[in-house]
Amino acid sequence: MLSGPLDESVAGLREQGPSAQTAGLLDGLDPAKLSARGRIDALVVLEQHLAWLQAMQVQGLAAIAAHSEIPEEMILAAGGKLHDVFAADWDTAVEDVACALRLANLTAARRLEAAALLADRHETTTRLLADGQISYIQAQTLAEQLAVVDDSVADQVERVMAAKIPSQAAGQTRAALRREIHRADPEGAEERHQRRVRERGxxxxxxxxxxxxxxxxxxxxxxxxxxxxxxxxxxxxxxxxxxxx
Known part of the structure; x- marks a missing residue:
């Protein structure tokens, strides 16, 4: 429970950032007892803790995605049907996540893919999410947009974006990512554009x-x-x- 002047306590939580300890202090938080400014601070505190929880969920999803990889014994048993084995294994993971979180299969697959990318390639972004400095939408957007570039370009763009994302809205992050990817990999950007042109419809x-x-x-x-x-x-x-x- 929060103690002392409520507005000051909530403002202090906003500056402190999310953790297991601060999450416990949110029990019984009543926005009606706060000033107008205090309610905004409380909203930010809750959003920070939501991001902190989503960072933990990313870890769980990444573990599910990692365990949907094909075990060696299945590879040997599959013979020439390796792709079918992987597809079935991945589809099972997607179905499990979709049922557990009450999501459409497409949304569940997107969550799994983004979590795997964040865990494998984007430690800095995942840490920003856990610290409550960015939203899950921003983290997911970064992972998905950088999925089309190689590791060196992804690292370069992430380093630039790490200083920008905490002060951006989600739409600004998406636009900034497009610019930075094009700046870091102009040839690849043109190749991807031509590929998308061929996919028009x-x-x-x-x-x-x-x-x-x-x-x-x-x-x-x-x-x-x-x-x-x-x-x-x-x-x-x-x-x-x-x-x-």
Whole structure:
């Protein structure tokens, strides 16, 4: 339990950072008894502890991912079907995590993959998460975006980003990562862009209330030209009470 003036205690917790000891002090924290500033401090403290817990969850997920690797005896038994064995082993891990955390399989797989990357390649980022200085979304974004580059580039970008991420919002982190990856690996960035160009295509997703989202994944410059063409065409219609959208 917190003691002394409540606002001061919560402000002290914010400066101290999350730990098992400080987590125990949060029991019974009542935001209604705080000042406006104190409630913001309490919100930050809770977010810090959430990040601390998520860092521990990353460790657990990474261990699950590591144990989904193929044991030697299975490799010998698989013969020419090694890929099938690995796929089945990984799928089982994904199913287990999805059921345990009540997630979609795709989300569970993404969590496992990000945890494995954070544990294997990004000790600095994982430590920032455990210290409550960044959010899980930022850590996951860094791991996923750097998954396409080699270890040396990943290390270089992570060192630069480590000083920036704690003061950024998640969207800023994503944009900064794109810039730093391009700066560190311009040739690789161009190769990845050309590969994505070859993967362009139409997308159609059902939505609620009988609606659907229809669009395309294509180079950004082409998308901007298409958006402008559609807007120009829409503005050419006679006013009939509808908005431009």
């Amino acid at each position: 139409i997308r159609h997703y059902p939505q609620d209330d009988g609606m659907a989202l229809f669009g395309a994944v294509l180079p950004a410059q082409q998308a901007a030209l298409m958006e402008q063409a559609v807007e120009n065409r829409a503005q050419g219609y006679v006013e009939d009470g509808r908005s431009l959208e």
